[in-house]
Amino acid sequence: MRRLFLALLLTLTAASVQAEGWSRIGHGRLTVNDLFGDRIDRWRTGSVAASYVFGPEWTGRLPAMPGQILEFRILGEVIAPVRLDLPWAMDRPYSQALSLGLHTxxxxxxxxxxxxADAVITGPQTGLSDFQMFLHRITRFDHMLHPAVAAAQTPNGVHGSGVFEIGRELGLGAAVLRPYAELRVGVEDLARIGFDLSFGPVGRGELLVRDPVTGHRYRTITRRDQGMSLVVGADVAKVWESLHLPAATNTLTEARYRLRGGIHWQGKKWAGFYGLTWLGPEFVGQSEGQLVGALRLQVRF
Structure with missing residues (x-):
């Protein structure tokens, strides 16, 4: 896995070195939290993704060669058992991960x-649990991290991860259907198929990248066209192995499902996105799925 990660990273870096006339041409971010969804603090409880895109001037279309558009991505994620303050052997372990990646x-x-390709840092060395407990204190949320839950969490480590996605846009009158397939190796080994369906002008001719937690595609290279777009999507994945769900303590479900919907809007100064995603159970013994929300707000002065 480390060899694959290094090969991907070196390929992308070599391509970027050859590029000329580059600048930062876009950025995007997405905050995901169960507070924006079913308001129950558990499982895929929270994450923040941020992308910074570099390349030549954007023409409204992707280039034909890899390495001409590069996205530097940061992702912080906290995954929790159903109760932080009450150890339960049948639940999933607490996990915190911070990833730094290069994508084209x-x-x-x-x-x-x-x-x-991403380098994924795991364990208490990330400090994400400290930030989560800080948020719980200032919001007076009483679920604090129990020492036994903390002791059983995913340990400190640095792991390589790779991802490849392929999709195609199909015009359906006023709508655009985009079926896609995805392969991930490393922290989680999985294959996924799904689709995105959008109605409206926002997002067309732009670069949207996929949030790995919810599957929502968030805007990075944007236009100023005002309006709204409704997006819906779904996917199913076969997961063979997951660092967050070790085989010694958890059994993976036969399939992992996601169902999502959201709204992009673009005004003169304000832009934003709000979406909901239903995440199906990921391990045997998970009593039900969960509903998480995704939010982004942007203002131009």
């Missing part, structure tokens, strides 16, 4: 592709 986006014959 390109188009070959109408097929939109994304290829990337």
């Amino acid at each position: 986006h390109f188009d070959r014959g109408g097929w939109q592709m994304a290829l990337g």
